[in-house]
Amino acid sequence: xxxxxxxxxxxxxxxxxxxxxxxxxxxxxxxxxxxxxxxxxxxxxxxxxxxxxxxxxxxxxxxxxxxxxxxxxxxxxxxxxxxxxxxxxxxxxxxxxxxxxxxxxxxxxxxxxxxxxxxxxxxxxxxxxxx
Ligand code: SF4
Ligand SMILES: [Zn+2]
Numbered sequence: 001x002x003x004x005x006x007x008x009x010x011x012x013x014x015x016x017x018x019x020x021x022x023x024x025x026x027x028x029x030x031x032x033x034x035x036x037x038x039x040x041x042x043x044x045x046x047x048x049x050x051x052x053x054x055x056x057x058x059x060x061x062x063x064x065x066x067x068x069x070x071x072x073x074x075x076x077x078x079x080x081x082x083x084x085x086x087x088x089x090x091x092x093x094x095x096x097x098x099x100x101x102x103x104x105x106x107x108x109x110x111x112x113x114x115x116x117x118x119x120x121x122x123x124x125x126x127x128x129x130x131x
Contacts, residue, residue, distance in 0.1 A: 035070040038079065039091075055091045056103070063093040063101065073103040074119075083129070084122035086111040 034042060039055035055075065056065040075091060090106040107119035116122055 035067075035076075037070065037073070037076045039075065040070065053091070055089060056093060059090055059092055061092060063095070065093060069093060069101060069103050074105055075103065078105065078107070078119045082120050082122070084109050084111075084116065084119070084125045085128075086125075087116070087119065087122070089119070 034040070037053075039053050041050075041052050041054055043050045051067055053065040053070070056062050056069075073091070075089060078087070078089070084107075086109060088108050088110040092104050092106070093101055094104050096102055105119055107116040108114065109116055109122045109124060112122070112124040114122075114124060
């Protein structure tokens with residue numbers, strides 16, 4: 001919280017005073033940064049603390065999701081940059097080198113019913129776009 005105060009008793013010039021322990025509501029202090037992904041869901045309203053990935057949640061074969069997986073997840077970049085008009089994704093949390101967890105993605109084009117080796121580039125949607 002910013003407070004306007006005079007800098008001294010003899011000075012009329014206002015200065016900004018930033019208290020060290022700002023009385024912000026707890027929700028602002030504790031809520032993690034939101035993830036810019038259509039599958040990310042969070043509810044911190046009225047003391048609730050619920051977060052989930054609604055893509056990984058659908059995959060019963062996946063290891064459980066946790067928030068830090070979003071930091072290296074390829075899904076937001078794929079959704080932003082793919083040329084596929086109807087991409088469908090399945091995401092799985094796997095362990096790499098038996099230690100680090102990461103998200104792997106399996107993609108198909110739901111319009112042409114083909115698997116996409118590269119989720120960013122659908123050859124059939126690209127061919128359609130040229131006509
Ligand atoms: S893990 Fe990936 S798909 Fe799931 S919410 Fe995070 S960024 Fe989105
Ligand atoms: Zn496609």
